[in-house]
Amino acid sequence: MKFKINDIYLGNAYNLIKEIPDKSIDLVLTDPPYDIGTSHGSGIWKTQEAAYLKQIESAEINNGFDFSLLDELCRVLKKINIYIFCSKSQVLKLLNYFVAKGCNFEILLWEKDNPPPLCGTHYLVDKEFCLYFWETGAYLHTTYDTGRTIYRTKTNIADKEIYKHPTCKNILMCETLIKNSSEAGGGYIRSILRQRNYCESC
16 A cells, blocks of 8 residues: 555554555654553542443453554654553553663653542542653754643543544644654644544544
C-alpha cells in the first residue's frame, strides 16, 4: 500500500505499520489501548461512566497492547520522536523500554476537572498520562505558551455521546504536541478533523 499525506487509514495497526518503510516518519502520536483490567474498586460509579467502561471492555481494549508494536514504531521513525497516551500501569514499562534505548523523556498530564466519582479505596481517576520520548536530534521546539506539561479541561461527555467513542482525547493538547515536535507543524490537523467529522471540542 502506498500511503498518502493527509489521508486517514482505518485498519489493524499491527498489520498496516509493516507496510511503512524504515526511517520514513517524523513523529508519532498514539493512543493505544490502556491496561486497566476489569477491577474498578469500590466507591460511587455513575451509570453513565459505567457504560463507557463496559464499552471499553466489550471492545477488548482494556488489557493494554503488544509491545512488539513499539519495535515497529521505532523502526519507521527517522529518530525516535513519539507521544504515547497511557494508563498508570503502563508508565514504568514504557519508561524502561525507551530509556534503555537512550531516549530523553517527558511526562505530560491531561487533568480532568470533572472526574467520575470513583473513590473510597482509590484516588480519583482525574488524569491521563502522555509520555513523550525523543532521541537527541529529533525536532522539539516549545514556547512559553506551548511548553506546558499539564493540560486542564473537563472530560468531554458530549463528544463521547455524539461519536460513541469512550476515550475522546483533548484536540488542543494533541494539536500543540504535534506543533512542538514536527517541523511541518500541526496547523492542518484541525481542518482534517473537521472534514472527517471527528470530535472538535474534546
